[in-house]
Amino acid sequence: xxxxxxxxxxxxxxxxxxxxxxxxxxxxxxxxxxxxxxxxxxxxxxxxxxxxxxxxxxxxxxxxxxxxxxxxxxxxxxxxxxxxxxxxxxxxxxxxxxxxxxxxxxxxxxxxxxxxxxxxxxxxxxxxxxxxxxxxxxxxxxxxxxxxxxxxxxxxxx
Numbered sequence: 001x002x003x004x005x006x007x008x009x010x011x012x013x014x015x016x017x018x019x020x021x022x023x024x025x026x027x028x029x030x031x032x033x034x035x036x037x038x039x040x041x042x043x044x045x046x047x048x049x050x051x052x053x054x055x056x057x058x059x060x061x062x063x064x065x066x067x068x069x070x071x072x073x074x075x076x077x078x079x080x081x082x083x084x085x086x087x088x089x090x091x092x093x094x095x096x097x098x099x100x101x102x103x104x105x106x107x108x109x110x111x112x113x114x115x116x117x118x119x120x121x122x123x124x125x126x127x128x129x130x131x132x133x134x135x136x137x138x139x140x141x142x143x144x145x146x147x148x149x150x151x152x153x154x155x156x157x158x
Contacts, residue, residue, distance in 0.1 A: 012109040014070045015041040023054030024143035030058035032150045037064040038073040077107040086125030088117040093130040
């Protein structure tokens with residue numbers, strides 16, 4: 001029996017440059033279930049063979065929409081009453097381990113592989129969340145971060 005994720009999630013990709021990362025995030029969204037994607041700015045969109053390479057068909061099972069700017073995506077999420085969370089390391093970020101919500105509609109913004117979240121995304125998210133990291137680089141690939149955050153968020157209150 002297929003178990004459905006109880007939380008409605010929209011993954012917002014803010015200028016992700018790697019089509020392999022985009023494809024991997026499509027695949028993770030398919031695995032999580034009840035998950036959509038907003039592709040913003042420079043993000044490539046399906047159909048694209050480099051996205052397909054890592055998505056392995058998930059572009060057919062995950063609903064997605066393209067937005068020219070991150071502002072358009074965030075405005076749409078807020079109009080639809082999503083709690084909008086930015087995933088970024090800042091001095092005000094809350095640890096993912098400490099995050100809790102009762103919201104059933106969550107937007108998760110993931111930023112560019114080099115620059116991170118745009119200032120607009122940081123300033124317009126209701127909260128910023130980060131994954132505790134203890135290594136020297138304190139940096140993970142955006143598709144890995146998306147997997148960790150999506151799994152954690154989808155299991156809140158289950």
